[in-house]
Amino acid sequence: MPEGHSIHRLARQFNDVFAGEKVAVSSPQGRFVDGAALLDGHTIISAFAHGKHLFVNFENDLTLNVHLGIYGAWTFGGDDQFNGASSIGAPRTIGEKERGTAEVSGEYQGAPEPKATVRTRIVSEHGWADLIGPTICRVLTPDEVRGVRAKLGPDPLNDDADPASFYRAASKTGRPIGVVLMDQKSISGVGNIFRAESLWRQKINPFRPAKELDASELEALWEDNKHLLHIGVRVGRIITTEPDDRPGIPETEAWPEHANYVYMHHGEPCRRCGSIIRVEEVAGRKLYWCPGCQH
DNA sequence: GCCCTATGTTAAA
DNA sequence: TTAACCTAGGGCT
Numbered sequence: 001m002p003e004g005h006s007i008h009r010l011a012r013q014f015n016d017v018f019a020g021e022k023v024a025v026s027s028p029q030g031r032f033v034d035g036a037a038l039l040d041g042h043t044i045i046s047a048f049a050h051g052k053h054l055f056v057n058f059e060n061d062l063t064l065n066v067h068l069g070i071y072g073a074w075t076f077g078g079d080d081q082f083n084g085a086s087s088i089g090a091p092r093t094i095g096e097k098e099r100g101t102a103e104v105s106g107e108y109q110g111a112p113e114p115k116a117t118v119r120t121r122i123v124s125e126h127g128w129a130d131l132i133g134p135t136i137c138r139v140l141t142p143d144e145v146r147g148v149r150a151k152l153g154p155d156p157l158n159d160d161a162d163p164a165s166f167y168r169a170a171s172k173t174g175r176p177i178g179v180v181l182m183d184q185k186s187i188s189g190v191g192n193i194f195r196a197e198s199l200w201r202q203k204i205n206p207f208r209p210a211k212e213l214d215a216s217e218l219e220a221l222w223e224d225n226k227h228l229l230h231i232g233v234r235v236g237r238i239i240t241t242e243p244d245d246r247p248g249i250p251e252t253e254a255w256p257e258h259a260n261y262v263y264m265h266h267g268e269p270c271r272r273c274g275s276i277i278r279v280e281e282v283a284g285r286k287l288y289w290c291p292g293c294q295h
Numbered sequence: 296g297c298c299c300t301a302t303g304t305t306a307a308a
Numbered sequence: 309t310t311a312a313c314c315t316a317g318g319g320c321t
Contacts, residue, residue, distance in 0.1 A: 003302050052303075069303045071315040090301075090315075117315065133315045135304060184304085191302045238302070263302090284309085285303085 002068050002089050004189020005232025007049040008157050010074060010088050012233075014047035014056055014129075017082050021124040025064075028114040028121055035139040036120060038062055051155045051188025053136075055145060063145050066120075069135030077111065078127020088236075090133065152188040156226035157233065163222045170210040170218055177213055178206025178287055181221070190225050193263045194232075196288045197240035198224045200262045205294045206287055245271065262288040 025039040043059040056064040066072070073089025076082075111128035114121055120131040131137060140148065153169065154161035169186040170177065180186050181195035190198075199206050202220045204213070213221075231251070232238050239251045239259050246258040256264070261271065266279035266288055275292025 006302080067304080069314060070301055071303085071313090073315085119314090135314065182303095193302055286301095 002052065002072070003191035003194055003229075003232070003238065004049070004051055004155060004157055005229050005238070006088055007052050007054050007068070007189070008229075008233050009236060010054050011047040011049040013074075013076065013088065014044070014054075017076065017078070017127055018044040018056075018122065018124055018129075019046055020044070021126075024121075024123045026121050026123075028118040029116060032119050032137050035064075035137070038139045039064060049155070049189075050149050050158065051152050051184050052191070053148065053152065053188075055140075061142060063140045063142070064120075065136060065138050065140050065145070065148065066131060066134050067136035069133070071133035072135065073132055075130045075132075076127060078124075082124075082127030152184055153186045155188045156222060157189055157229050163219070166222055167215065167218045170213065172211060174209040174211055176207045176282070177204060177210045177221070178289075179283055180210045181225075182283070182285065187222070187225070189229060192285050192287075193238050193240070193260065194225055194228055196263045197238075197260055198228060200290060200294060201240065203294055206282075206289050262290060264288065 020043065022041065022043045023039075024041065025036040027033045027036045039058055039062060042062075045057040045059055047054065047056045049055070052067055054066045056066075058064070068089050071090050073087060075087045111121065111123055114130060115132065117132045118130045119134055119137050122129045154163060154165045156163075166187045169183075170180050173180060178195060178199060181190050181198070182192065196206070198221055201224055202217065204217060204221070228238070228240050235251055237252075237259065240263075241259060241261060243251070245261075249255070249258050262277050265277045268277050269275065270277055270290040270292055273290065273292040275290050277288060277290055279286050279288050281287070
């Protein structure tokens, strides 16, 4: 799944290729037929992301709201006037891979026959986008969009995000900070990799009650997640290691074992203190951390 | 082919 | 806390 950075890349992609375009919307799979009919034939105004939610505004005041969950993914394709044919969403290879323009070449000949699992297909004059496996795919009114966003915590990738809201939420709960970072009502866009990596980078034990962290620690977590999310948006992958820790390996080519410090590194020695990295299931998700240097 | 896993979330128990 | 849901790929037999 895609953590928040993928959704912001998606929003950017939608703005690049669909903004101002009149589109055909359909549901080859058949599970979004009614929703698609509300949008079919209308013009896309713009798209934006809040945490892991994608919102696509149409000129008829309706908004397409998609959440990819763990499995969801969008695939794009089109002609030369359709920027950046690519795939964004659930990884289909080791690590996250978002395919570049080189994968789709030659003359655009129309969208391919959709797979039976395509929940939603969007087609413009110059290209197409297919959505598979989303947790959420629905059409919202402006009021409903506000309602959904009101339940989401601040997203470090959004310029108008208020970190104080995250600090307040963390300061009043005894839940572990590792759990709070995954709670989209407290902070949105952070997922299992960013939470593990940011806690390791800030040397904070994920099991510490959130309310016991001091202001500088909460601020460090906000700023580091913001920093790491921005790298994710720029590179299209989650890269949480510092350049010095992957000598000679450009961020765009970092292998999975070079890209992260603790995520999926259980059983290996911590590169900071040598202790063996551990993994434990917490609230249904695997939490990776170093018992030696995260206090 | 079968089993497992995954960057997620919600509802039921 | 558990189950359910959404899908595809990899490793195994």
